[in-house]
Amino acid sequence: MSRRLTLIFWPWGFIGLVFAVVVVALALKPVYHAAKRWRAGTFLKRADSALKAGYWKRADEQASLALQMDPNSLEAVRVLARSARQQGSSSCVALWSEVAQWPEATESDRVELAAAALQFGFQDVAEKQVEVLLAQPRPSAAVYRLAGILAHHEQQPGIAREWFERALQLDPKDAGARVNIAELDLLAPANAGSEQRALNSLRELARRRDEWGLESLRILVSWARRKPAAMPFDPGLAAALRSHPLAGMRESCLAADWEMQSHPEHADELLRDMVARASSLPPPDQRELAQWLNRHKFFEQTIRAFPPDAKLSPQTLVCTLDAMAALGKWSELNRFLEQDLFTEQPALVWLFRARAARELRNAQVFEVDWRQAVRSAGNDPAMLRYLGYYAEMLGETAAAVAAYEALRASPPDELEALLRLIRPYEALGRTTDLQKVFERLAVLRPNDAVVRNDYAYLTLLLNPANLDARQKAEQNYRANPRLPAFAATYALSELRQGRPSTAVTAMRAVPADEITAPGWQAVFAASLKGNGDKAEAAKWAHLIDTSHLKPEERALVADMVGGSR
Template identity: 30%
Template sequence: MIEREFPSRGDRQARQAARRKTIIIWSSVLVLLLALLLGVKPVYRGLKARRANQLAAEAEGMVRDGKFTEAASRYRAALQLDPLGYRPLAGAARLATRGGRPEARDIWLQVMRLPEVTSADRQDYANLLLQRGATGPAEKIIENLLKTAPDAKTMGLAAQYSDKTGHEEKAIQFARIRIERAPEDAAPRFQLAELLAKSSDAAKREEARQILWVVAGQEGPSRKAAIEALARAPELSTQEQQRVLVALEAFPDRSIIQDLLAAEIRLKLQPEAPEQIYGEAIGRWGGGETGEVADLAHWLNGHGQSERVLTLLPTERAVGSEALLLSRLDALAKLERWKEIDSLLERPDLTLDPAVAESFRARAAMSQNASMDAELRWERALALASGDPPKLRFLAKFAEQCQANAVALKAFNQLARLPEHAAFAQRGRQRLIERTGDATAARVVAERLTAVAPEDVNAQAQLTHLNLLLGVEVGANLEKAKALVEKYPTRLSFRVSAALGYLRQRDPALALAQFQGPAPIEWPRTPPKWRAVYVAALAANNRGDEARQLLATIPLERLNKEERELVAPISGER
């Protein structure tokens, strides 16, 4: 019988102890490895974030040095390393805003979601929203800023918002508060002057000029802008024009803008010396940088000096720059030298964008009564611009200037499909259709505009006015017009709509009462269609002599059918 050997109790305990030790060692190793794995990821993220901040810092320096393309590249690399890093996102948002990039708003939205977001970020984002017409989102941010950071910059934003939404008095009030918050800064005074200058109240426009004179008399970054604004002011006396001229000519290194503003004033003060004034402007700037020469040519064309433009820009010089070429083409068109335009556009070395070139060919064909050729050229220009918003915007405006309304409408229709350009497109369509005198068609476009820009109070007011003009739901639309007047008592256009509503309801006394505003109305400065409503209100209140006197200032051909019907009792037209 074979005996089986069994390990002793001591051996078993030793082996168990060894196994426990091995398990403990391996467990410790595994725990250590797991800890390392868990720790490496945060460390790696931290290293990436640190590098991203370094790249953002480099980008900030490049922005200060004016190297915007290089800065954009650095920000792009930083965001690839740390997509939610505050410094790269905020810097990229500001750079995109500065460059007018369409993605700026999306980047700012990312910044707004970060815990590090500052009041300065919110102010810059609100400013961008106001620039792009997004008054609804801007309102919420500005309301918050007025509670949390009511500094001068916020007051300036509130003034901008109020101005864009039609609150003239509120805008002026916020601008005055901005001055109180930054009494040493000239920029708030300049903003207030701009707001006052747009008023229909002559006293406020006079105050605007007085503010500009004060700013113009002080050293600082706003001095130059104030002098230039005064030079553009339409109501300067002869003495004030002379003062502005002295101030413009006192700049040690005048820019072409300042020089042309000075020339503009000299043309008014010295109407007997245009040849000398034009000659001096050409002598000073005719050999300047391309941008300066283009500004000079544009100014000369605007003053009917097209022959001088052709001398300034011979063909060989013009073809080297699109801006100069456009100025030469414009001069040739004003002189109706269509064959020269055709010849110039056929040059093989022409660098002009094909859509722009076809637009000029179409304009030349129109002017030569070659309607079939013009139609083909316009269609080709539309095809070349299709899908390219900047080209479509150029084509829409150019065709509108050429009175090729059908082409302009097609370009606006294409733009209307793009959310970023829809409001611009609908306003363009509205202008075109209003020129046809078709109020019904204009109302359809106004409805579309309120759909794409529901926060635009001017669009709402336009639709309300057209509804009242056409007699559509008069009661409901009169209530809307009254609400607009209550909210914006200084807006004459809204009071005109309310008056029209009362006329439709046969209440002439209340219609006339809408024109008893806080400031006297300078009727010669108002659109003919507004004057037509006032004429109708005067006539309905048995003030025929006043109605006839005002009617004499209205070009009836600029009124549509419904507006002519309003003044028919006085004009005698039926």
């Protein structure tokens, strides 16, 4: 009997157990997700604190962990975008673009996107965002201010003023708009009276204890440095900049610059004071001070303030090693590099090993170490950017190309990398590579007439028979006949087609004092010679700095110019 009951109830008991497990699992699932969201919130708080303190790497790590816990954390992407912008990385534009696509994105997110786009040269992105924001039923004062900043960036001060004034009408307490208007009047005063009014306005705003008070102080001091006769050194204003509650080492350095410019005899005392408090500064301020000391070539003071120590932050330690390199301390530098340094950024060790090899005239070791530095940087855009900058600073143009080409492989940083490649490719005379750069730029910035024109110009230098380049040259010229770059491209096209008289006519339409680039001068000289104006062609050829000609441009005037000058 008991066996029969067991056989009857066992299946039902098993089913009940399974049902209970399912119920418990369903009940625990929301708890599990809630726990993950809570954990993500904890990471976000840490990321935000690290970002405010200037610890970018920690902020990135914590924000990334928050995203792992909660892939729908919009705030985590915002933190990553802010961090990238503070680090000077153009990847912040891609991150803010991602934020703007979320349904929960706010107006301030679009403002951040447009501001970042302007900072890193994505003008078309900024223009699009401003259009979207202005199309809202009721744009805020921040949107009008952004439109003003865009107009100022496009060198349209009158339109910029209108937008700033509209922001002020909407919110009479908008200190940012008042600062913008005052700065506009200071940089492009209509008369002496407007300049003085701007100074008075900024002095009043400088009393504020918020970001706009600090910005007003920065503007005043920066302007005074540019125009020392108009505003002599003011100890009170310098002290106000240093002591502002939001001021950091950046502001202390700006005030010191002003004082040393006006009173060089104060330099030693200022340096002693700044170096004396170096060890007590937080790491972000230590980095700022070390960079400032090196910028002024106070290398001994850099080493005194921040002796080589593996415990220094990587950014500050780089400055110390730079100072040692500048002073030729190669033996000390090589010994120090034998330590376990920059474990998270090994490219820096290879960078300084390459620098030491270069200065010791060991070209082969330099090349090997430099390749290793680029390889060690991997896909870290900030490190690749730094390697490229460092190579250019050393005059190692080919090494800079290697770093920027690696940076180009990162989609968010591709545009920045392409723009950075222009200068080294020009210096190396690699016109074919330069043309490929502009070919890609034309795809990324299809509405940029300057890019289209430069692409057509380079294509015509390399392939005179290219029909598409000829058509683009004419289209661009017809739309902008008075711009020398556009006229030179059209003239080159006409010259290549055996019509030098048309080429000369196009160049003569441009004021002579605006034909300043060696390439434009070469095109004009070659066109004049082809048209039979040999005397004038010789005059233009004599003006050319041939050291800045591309090989193909040099070929245009090879029989008219001698060696480089």
